[in-house]
Amino acid sequence: MDGFSGKVAAVTGAGSGIGRAVAIELARSGAKVAISDVDAEGLAETERQVRALGAEVHSARLNVVERESFLLYADAIKDHFGTVNQIYNNAGVAYSGDVGASPFKDIERIFDVNLWGVVNGTKAFLPHLIASGDGHVINVSSLFGLMSMPGQSAYNAAKFAVRGFTESLRQEMIIGKKPIAVTCVHPGGVKTAIARNATAAEGIDVQAAAATFEKYLANTSPKTAARIVLTAVRKKKPRVLVGPDAKALDVLVRVMGTRYQDLFSVFTALSVPKSH
Numbered sequence: 001m002d003g004f005s006g007k008v009a010a011v012t013g014a015g016s017g018i019g020r021a022v023a024i025e026l027a028r029s030g031a032k033v034a035i036s037d038v039d040a041e042g043l044a045e046t047e048r049q050v051r052a053l054g055a056e057v058h059s060a061r062l063n064v065v066e067r068e069s070f071l072l073y074a075d076a077i078k079d080h081f082g083t084v085n086q087i088y089n090n091a092g093v094a095y096s097g098d099v100g101a102s103p104f105k106d107i108e109r110i111f112d113v114n115l116w117g118v119v120n121g122t123k124a125f126l127p128h129l130i131a132s133g134d135g136h137v138i139n140v141s142s143l144f145g146l147m148s149m150p151g152q153s154a155y156n157a158a159k160f161a162v163r164g165f166t167e168s169l170r171q172e173m174i175i176g177k178k179p180i181a182v183t184c185v186h187p188g189g190v191k192t193a194i195a196r197n198a199t200a201a202e203g204i205d206v207q208a209a210a211a212t213f214e215k216y217l218a219n220t221s222p223k224t225a226a227r228i229v230l231t232a233v234r235k236k237k238p239r240v241l242v243g244p245d246a247k248a249l250d251v252l253v254r255v256m257g258t259r260y261q262d263l264f265s266v267f268t269a270l271s272v273p274k275s276h
Helices: 017-028 040-052 067-081 104-132 153-175 206-217 222-234 244-271
Strands: 008-011 032-037 057-061 086-089 135-140 180-187 239-242
Touching (some): 008 067, 008 104, 017 032, 017 040, 017 222, 032 040, 040 057, 067 104, 086 104, 104 135, 104 153, 104 180, 135 222, 153 180, 239 244
Parallel strands (some): 008 086, 032 057, 135 180, 180 239
């Protein structure tokens, strides 16, 4: 893909799924890639695949929740490559549970990874991106950053926050005349391990819910998702919807307004497996 040759791109959550696919497509397009994840084994496999394409790669285990580590990591990437052009704040985790049944600690974990991981990555890399003269912040929200679902209050809140944070950042860069493009990514159902690795409140059958998600909702491959994302980045689009489900449901919510909440409430009550 044109537009990435020689660029330095950092990708969090690169040990699997969309993050791995983005790193591989970037490498295939001639970029130099910095990959990170908390999963050392998955990260090593991504590194192997990126190196097999002949790309220059920097790999490091990173927990996006640990702010000081993230700041040091961004500086290390700048020192290693000499510049940084792009940050893909992709790392994320899933959780299911009603508000009343969800312990504070579980809600906080979703915010720590899904929101603060994005904020930490943006803040850590932004000075380096500005200094590059051709920077780009790519923050991964979700279809659930455009619409809400029962049982997803924590995830919805974090992903809606990512959307708001990212859209505000883009406007600030325009006002400040900074050489930074900003893109918010909203994936629908993508065939990754996020559902299988999710946690949940007591009373929810996580494996059954994951099986339903993977069978009926995860219709987009990580490779396809990555190519959609990189096409949007190359065109400097402010928002990108990934997958036909994301596009269709975005339209549905716009057309129905708040009435979509009643529809989704009925659908969820009928379709989400519960443990007994």
